[in-house]
């Protein structure tokens with residue numbers, strides 16, 4: 001058993017005893033993944049062991065873990081136990097950003113800009129963003145990395161009326177939008193499987209024809225305005241897209 005987990009949990013107990021135990025444990029486990037203390041593939045002790053060591057009920061431990069499984073930080077394999085997710089598990093029910101997804105897994109998000117400019121909308125962008133021909137958009141074309149590993153190619157268009165200066169986008173588009181009070185609250189997404197072209201395969205450092213998930217996201221502000229149209233090509237060997245489905 002990882003003794004530092006026990007010590008840290010006891011410390012959190014002393015520091016914020018008013019927070020429910022399952023939330024403190026969830027936060028602690030998340031921090032350990034984010035800091036890299038528990039890397040991809042790391043096996044967690046069994047529920048029973050964790051409960052015993054931390055003197056918690058199994059229900060509490062299960063509840064702490066369930067939230068992290070839902071967020072894609074941990075995965076459970078039947079009969080084998082609970083592990084830190086190896087592939088990046090992207091929950092489809094939340095509007096998270098590339099930067100947030102990677103940080104949540106203790107990875108280092110980085111981007112290389114292939115394009116960052118203001119230009120007139122293309123017919124496709126005008127249609128997707130509901131803009132009239134001749135309107136201006138900020139256009140970003142980025143190669144998105146975890147450390148040195150390219151994971152996705154991404155093209156975004158943001159109405160110029162919302163984002164005036166493309167250079168406001170440093171590491172994260174959503175951080176820039178957030179700073180303007182314009183973080184999307186709702187999005188429509190379309191996913192399809194594709195084989196990468198030679199140019200894309202070169203950028204993403206995979207074999208020509210390698211599999212990718214092509215995702216188009218149109219995001220909205222609370223007042224209904226469209227704030228982004230982004231086309232992303234995520235490497236198929238690095239990502240799992242997970243959605244929770246509910247009966248009617």
Ligand code: 16G
Pocket residue numbers: 096097098099100154156171172173174175215217228230232
């Ligand atoms: C994700 C989004 C993309 C968004 C980007 C912002 C999907 C499929 N796409 O890649 O629409 O523009 O994150 O990331 O999740 P950033 O804030 O790190 O620039």
